[in-house]
Amino acid sequence: MSVENTRAEICQILIERQLPSGGWPALASSPQTALEATVYSMLALGPEHEDEYGRALRCVLDCQNPNGSWPSFIGDDPEGAWTTALVLIALAENFKDVRRRHKGFQWLLQSAGKESSWLWRWKFRTTDRQVRFDSRKFGWPWQPDTNSWVVPTAFAILALDHLPPSWAKEHSGFRLQRGTEMLLDRVCPGGGWNAGNGVVYGTALAPHPDDTAVALLALKNRADESVAVGRSLEWLMDSALRISAPWSLAWSALALAAYGRCLNRLLSSLAEQVRAIDIPDTATLAVVALALDSERSLRLLRVKL
Amino acid sequence: MTMTRRELLIAGAAVAAGVSVTTPFFRPRYRIHRRLRRSRVALLRLEDYSRPIDELLFHGLALFPIKVQAKTVLLKPNLVDYIPGNAINTDPRLVVAAAEAFRRLGARSVVAAEGPGHQRDTQLVLSESRYEQELRLHSIPFIDLNRDELFRVPMGASYTDLESLWLPRTVLGSSFIVSMPKVKAHHWSGVSLSMKNMFGVVPGNRYGWPKNILHWRGIHESILDVCATVPIHFVIADAVIAMEGNGPLNGRPRPLRTVVLADDPVAADATCARLMGFEPDRIPHLHEASHFLGNSSPDLIDQVGEVLRRPEVPFQVVPEFQHIRAI
Numbered sequence: 001m002s003v004e005n006t007r008a009e010i011c012q013i014l015i016e017r018q019l020p021s022g023g024w025p026a027l028a029s030s031p032q033t034a035l036e037a038t039v040y041s042m043l044a045l046g047p048e049h050e051d052e053y054g055r056a057l058r059c060v061l062d063c064q065n066p067n068g069s070w071p072s073f074i075g076d077d078p079e080g081a082w083t084t085a086l087v088l089i090a091l092a093e094n095f096k097d098v099r100r101r102h103k104g105f106q107w108l109l110q111s112a113g114k115e116s117s118w119l120w121r122w123k124f125r126t127t128d129r130q131v132r133f134d135s136r137k138f139g140w141p142w143q144p145d146t147n148s149w150v151v152p153t154a155f156a157i158l159a160l161d162h163l164p165p166s167w168a169k170e171h172s173g174f175r176l177q178r179g180t181e182m183l184l185d186r187v188c189p190g191g192g193w194n195a196g197n198g199v200v201y202g203t204a205l206a207p208h209p210d211d212t213a214v215a216l217l218a219l220k221n222r223a224d225e226s227v228a229v230g231r232s233l234e235w236l237m238d239s240a241l242r243i244s245a246p247w248s249l250a251w252s253a254l255a256l257a258a259y260g261r262c263l264n265r266l267l268s269s270l271a272e273q274v275r276a277i278d279i280p281d282t283a284t285l286a287v288v289a290l291a292l293d294s295e296r297s298l299r300l301l302r303v304k305l
Numbered sequence: 306m307t308m309t310r311r312e313l314l315i316a317g318a319a320v321a322a323g324v325s326v327t328t329p330f331f332r333p334r335y336r337i338h339r340r341l342r343r344s345r346v347a348l349l350r351l352e353d354y355s356r357p358i359d360e361l362l363f364h365g366l367a368l369f370p371i372k373v374q375a376k377t378v379l380l381k382p383n384l385v386d387y388i389p390g391n392a393i394n395t396d397p398r399l400v401v402a403a404a405e406a407f408r409r410l411g412a413r414s415v416v417a418a419e420g421p422g423h424q425r426d427t428q429l430v431l432s433e434s435r436y437e438q439e440l441r442l443h444s445i446p447f448i449d450l451n452r453d454e455l456f457r458v459p460m461g462a463s464y465t466d467l468e469s470l471w472l473p474r475t476v477l478g479s480s481f482i483v484s485m486p487k488v489k490a491h492h493w494s495g496v497s498l499s500m501k502n503m504f505g506v507v508p509g510n511r512y513g514w515p516k517n518i519l520h521w522r523g524i525h526e527s528i529l530d531v532c533a534t535v536p537i538h539f540v541i542a543d544a545v546i547a548m549e550g551n552g553p554l555n556g557r558p559r560p561l562r563t564v565v566l567a568d569d570p571v572a573a574d575a576t577c578a579r580l581m582g583f584e585p586d587r588i589p590h591l592h593e594a595s596h597f598l599g600n601s602s603p604d605l606i607d608q609v610g611e612v613l614r615r616p617e618v619p620f621q622v623v624p625e626f627q628h629i630r631a632i
Contacts (some may be wrong), residue, residue, distance in 0.1 A: 026453075027383075030452075030453065142514070145518070146513065149513065150389055194424075200492065200551070201551045201555075205555065206388050208426070245431075248427065248429050283452075
């Protein structure tokens with residue numbers, strides 16, 4: 001079966017998994033709308049699936065929190081989550097929703113890792129020094145009142161790259177700069193990223209392919225010539241063909257495609273993996289569909305090629 | 306000495322204010338009480354994972370008066386990440402043996418479930434650590450707790466200031482939860498045993514990777530709150546090859562050649578701590594849990610199976626936890 005056919009089959013499964021809410025569940029067995037799975041599914045299907053895309057869009061708009069953020073899932077507490085960045089990426093093509101997007105961006109610009117406050121920065125620099133990182137370089141957390149981590153920071157950077165120029169303020173430039181610095185600071189010593197701890201108690205921690213790929217996507221538009229990016233790209237190139245799970249393989253394929261390094265062998269291996277196992281995780285299916293059509297997907301993510 | 310009426314009033318007000326301020330600190334922070342009158346722990350000798358584990362575990366479970374007939378059993382292994390050569394995760398062969406044993410004992414269903422705290426790609430951890438193959442071979446369903454349907458549950462204790470926790474349907478719907486930790490030294494909490502293992506029921510989809518909110522609210526406090534909220538009915542701890550030093554990911558393997566079974570998580574963890582050469586009461590969450598979640602005192606633990614021998618050299622730990630070593 002061709003890569004295109006596999007993608008079409010995945011899109012069909014996604015259509016079948018769409019919930020009455022218009023969103024998608026994290027796991028096939030769940031009736032709960034999860035925002036991460038919903039955004040990837042929306043991006044994978046695209047507006048050409050008019051009915052499904054339209055229902056998804058309404059679902060996403062309906063669950064925006066009063067403070068402008070989005071939750072992790074429908075029914076979640078209203079303080080907001082990292083998924084706000086994902087939704088803002090998905091809404092980029094829908095300029096009719098200017099007010100909601102604007103409010104979302106405002107929330108995203110206010111959201112910051114806890115180490116952005118001088119008190120916690122001081123604590124990390126004086127007493128809490130087992131994890132090696134520069135607390136002056138901060139990004140975005142998974143949820144309020146916690147530290148910055150690689151994945152939410154990378155998606156926030158990608159989302160702010162969707163910020164319409166007329167909305168961009170000095171502050172957004174500052175946040176993008178700090179977020180980029182934070183990613184470069186948290187890189188693992190041998191290249192690549194994990195959740196966000198490169199060294200703990202003097203020991204280098206291993207990178208993860210998915211975290212590495214998402215960080216590379218975010219840095220493509222801003223620091224693609226840095227040493228950290230070069231080393232991480234090499235690490236990902238070297239690891240990708242050995243990856244035994246579709247989520248990590250799909251993100252790796254997308255990132256490598258962004259840097260002009262995608263191998264057809266990688267896509268075939270991905271398509272093969274997806275056909276071989278039943279995948280209950282909706283986000284994985286959707287990301288695989290995105291990876292199998294990387295040019296279009298990277299355009300949606302506004303990663304410059 | 307005499308007091309004027311005015312002085313008496315001021316003194317009375319001061320005492321009342323003092324009582325009202327200090328009382329909350331002396332009031333127990335737990336709302337549940339699960340401590341058994343006596344607890345039981347069994348130490349089973351297992352030289353390595355290639356030996357027959359099924360029978361060992363089945364006969365080990367027979368040492369306990371547990372009833373799992375018609376119950377939905379959830380096996381919660383410690384599945385964090387995969388680094389070749391590092392003894393990070395509960396060995397999958399132990400999980401398979403546990404599933405087979407509970408099925409033989411009449412459990413209605415047995416599932417394995419985990420929400421890895423460090424690695425987002427659960428499927429990758431499953432396949433690289435041989436879980437995928439072993440679970441499929443023995444038809445044991447696996448639920449990714451990071452992505453399961455969530456429900457809000459009030460906390461069973463208030464050591465953190467979290468009032469509630471979002472928890473996965475699979476955990477809330479299980480009637481017999483078995484914590485299956487890998488016995489490890491841990492750089493943030495001193496040890497990672499059956500109670501710390503329950504961080505894995507906290508969903509990443511809601512709380513992120515890592516579940517950073519638990520670190521910010523205090524690791525020992527969070528362990529107590531999570532374990533007060535989600536009951537552990539039984540413990541099967543993997544100390545065949547344990548980990549010392551910079552755990553949970555980068556420590557060194559340390560063979561103890563033992564599987565620890567217990568009907569009480571505090572008794573299990575206290576026993577594991579002793580096997581590691583630690584003083585359980587010096588581990589804050591273990592000390593506090595012994596007031597309401599189980600027994601840590603050897604006087605209240607009936608020990609069966611192998612004799613508990615403390616190691617001549619305690620497990621290595623990071624500098625912050627040198628004081629827990631029994632030297």
